[in-house]
Amino acid sequence: MKLTNKIQQKKWIFGIVILLVAIFIFFFNATQKNKTLAKVTENYQLSDTYMQESLLDRSKFVTERDGEVTIVVLGSSVTFGKGATETQPVWGKLLENNLNERDSIKARVINHGYNGYSTADLISREKIEEVVKDNPDIIFFELCLINNNRYPQNNVDQTKLDIQWIMDRFNEELPDTLVILQTANPTLFNDIFLEDGKVTYEQYNNEIAEFVTAQQWPFIDTYHLMQTKMEDKNLTIEEVLADDVHPNGLGYGLWFELLNERITVPVKMLH
Numbered sequence: 001m002k003l004t005n006k007i008q009q010k011k012w013i014f015g016i017v018i019l020l021v022a023i024f025i026f027f028f029n030a031t032q033k034n035k036t037l038a039k040v041t042e043n044y045q046l047s048d049t050y051m052q053e054s055l056l057d058r059s060k061f062v063t064e065r066d067g068e069v070t071i072v073v074l075g076s077s078v079t080f081g082k083g084a085t086e087t088q089p090v091w092g093k094l095l096e097n098n099l100n101e102r103d104s105i106k107a108r109v110i111n112h113g114y115n116g117y118s119t120a121d122l123i124s125r126e127k128i129e130e131v132v133k134d135n136p137d138i139i140f141f142e143l144c145l146i147n148n149n150r151y152p153q154n155n156v157d158q159t160k161l162d163i164q165w166i167m168d169r170f171n172e173e174l175p176d177t178l179v180i181l182q183t184a185n186p187t188l189f190n191d192i193f194l195e196d197g198k199v200t201y202e203q204y205n206n207e208i209a210e211f212v213t214a215q216q217w218p219f220i221d222t223y224h225l226m227q228t229k230m231e232d233k234n235l236t237i238e239e240v241l242a243d244d245v246h247p248n249g250l251g252y253g254l255w256f257e258l259l260n261e262r263i264t265v266p267v268k269m270l271h
Helices: 002-045 055-066 091-100 119-124 127-134 156-173 201-215 222-232 249-261
Strands: 069-075 107-113 138-142 178-182
Touching: 055 069, 055 138, 055 178, 069 091, 069 127, 091 107, 091 249, 107 127, 119 127, 119 156, 127 156, 156 178, 156 201, 201 222, 222 249
Parallel strands: 069 107, 069 138, 138 178
Antiparallel strands: none
């Protein structure tokens, strides 16, 4: 009986030792992995790739580091996808699909597009806080100018202050996040003074584009680029819109083309 107890005691001690060794190996491997990731990040920030980094480079790097790159698309209804369909989705979904078809990238796009929202609405309704909570690696910020220009028209100078406030918040809360700003698509109201409006949508886009460029933020001027794209393809504004304002599947496809054409362009040159 005593011999049996001693055997059981030895087995119990042996089991404890095995467990402790397993715990040690687990924490050692985790520590080494964290050190490796830190070294990769440090080396990456000193590399020529980082200095000439594109959207594609950042997506590949974060996928290698974390297993997945998280992208937030932020803006109005043309970011949410009004006018899109399941077979012809919004530009953010097209971007996610395209990135996931590439080697060495796994991407997840979170849509923070809100119907009818202006920049002031994004701030007052705490949508910026929701983006911060997602802790994304990349943000595409569509500047909501369609709604800032409409019913009633937001003062252009106040819009500049709104954009500055949002960018300051991202810089403070998400210092390692790549933020790319965008204007939105042309509409049927490009050259029309809306009720009580002091500038047209065209003029609004021109002034905000000039402001954003002066800050040297990464910027894609979708409004003007899409107009050029439509001219090249002999498309009318009616052919790319689902209504007076929102793109249809073709329009969102053109929007994505603009992004895809710049996916390998160094971020520093996106302005």
